[in-house]
Amino acid sequence: xxxxxxxxxxxxGYDPNPIELPPxxxxxxxxxxxxxxLVTKFMWPQSIMWIVLAVLTFHFVTPGLDRFRSxxxxxxxxxxxxNAAVMFVVIGGQHWWLHMRKAQGFEFKYxxxxxxxxxxxxxxxxxxxxxxxxxxxxxxxxxxxxEACMFRLYATQAIPQLESLWLIALMTFVVFWIEGVHFYLNxxxxxxxxxxxxxxxxxxxxxxxxxxxxISMHPVEHLLYFSLxxxxxxxxxxxxxxxxxxxxxxxxxxPSHSGFDRFVVxxxxxxxxxxxxxxxxxxxxxxxxxxxxxxxxxxxxSFHDGSLEAHERFKGRKRNLNPSDQSSY
Ligand SMILES: [Zn+2]
Ligand SMILES: [Zn+2]
Numbered sequence: 001x002x003x004x005x006x007x008x009x010x011x012x013g014y015d016p017n018p019i020e021l022p023p024x025x026x027x028x029x030x031x032x033x034x035x036x037x038l039v040t041k042f043m044w045p046q047s048i049m050w051i052v053l054a055v056l057t058f059h060f061v062t063p064g065l066d067r068f069r070s071x072x073x074x075x076x077x078x079x080x081x082x083n084a085a086v087m088f089v090v091i092g093g094q095h096w097w098l099h100m101r102k103a104q105g106f107e108f109k110y111x112x113x114x115x116x117x118x119x120x121x122x123x124x125x126x127x128x129x130x131x132x133x134x135x136x137x138x139x140x141x142x143x144x145x146x147e148a149c150m151f152r153l154y155a156t157q158a159i160p161q162l163e164s165l166w167l168i169a170l171m172t173f174v175v176f177w178i179e180g181v182h183f184y185l186n187x188x189x190x191x192x193x194x195x196x197x198x199x200x201x202x203x204x205x206x207x208x209x210x211x212x213x214x215i216s217m218h219p220v221e222h223l224l225y226f227s228l229x230x231x232x233x234x235x236x237x238x239x240x241x242x243x244x245x246x247x248x249x250x251x252x253x254x255p256s257h258s259g260f261d262r263f264v265v266x267x268x269x270x271x272x273x274x275x276x277x278x279x280x281x282x283x284x285x286x287x288x289x290x291x292x293x294x295x296x297x298x299x300x301x302s303f304h305d306g307s308l309e310a311h312e313r314f315k316g317r318k319r320n321l322n323p324s325d326q327s328s329y
Contacts, residue, residue: 079144131212184290214253
């Protein structure tokens, strides 16, 4: 063991350039550059991949709506099993490639150290087992329950449903923006001190994160986090959009918490992997609560762009939220 570290100090690793706001939200808004940013940086490749994965999941491994007309435990269990299988393949695949096979070593890794496999802070005293447990058992379960509830509402025609494929596609794109607000609000709430200590500290055990850390959360946090599709009780949506919300919420945090800024394919090709914006949240705790797409942090004064100037600005404000201080679960 090296010297005790505080969350403000980290092992030297890959330091990306400071984060720029999306072009629409810079001091002089640039709508055309924003359109280009959306296509080339935001949608490609990850957001497109989540939509494709949701289409495959919905069409090939999700039971038809009729089954959910009378909802029972078995229907939730089927979705839970489906969730676990999808997460095992996609999240487990990244963990295997990056952290077990160590295919790219520390290249593009934010912290030049591996995950903690012997630390009392974690359930089972093991970061990966802790993360897999909370992800599959609590995360997969709550997501299954909420998706089944949405299916039941659609099966009984209790809520408004879009029929046009174009409108469903458009609303799928709108989900990213709705989630930008939804995630900021529930995450900001989770940093309210009593809730932080009893609930959200579980996610923040992970300062040096891996793919399984993404939705390694307390069950109460899962209830908030996975409540996104319930906005479609009021807004017109569709069963596919309910599945898309869940696939997006379950899977997209895995590359963003992978610990690697870029995924290396070979020496000439690499693509966008981690989310430096959220990585800074795990390092500094009281910054970057939301997402870059809709920079609510910028508007409410908690935006950390990763620069030294931002580090100086925030270090005076930081409260002691070191997860080592929290009691274990
Ligand atoms: Zn996180
Ligand atoms: Zn947090």
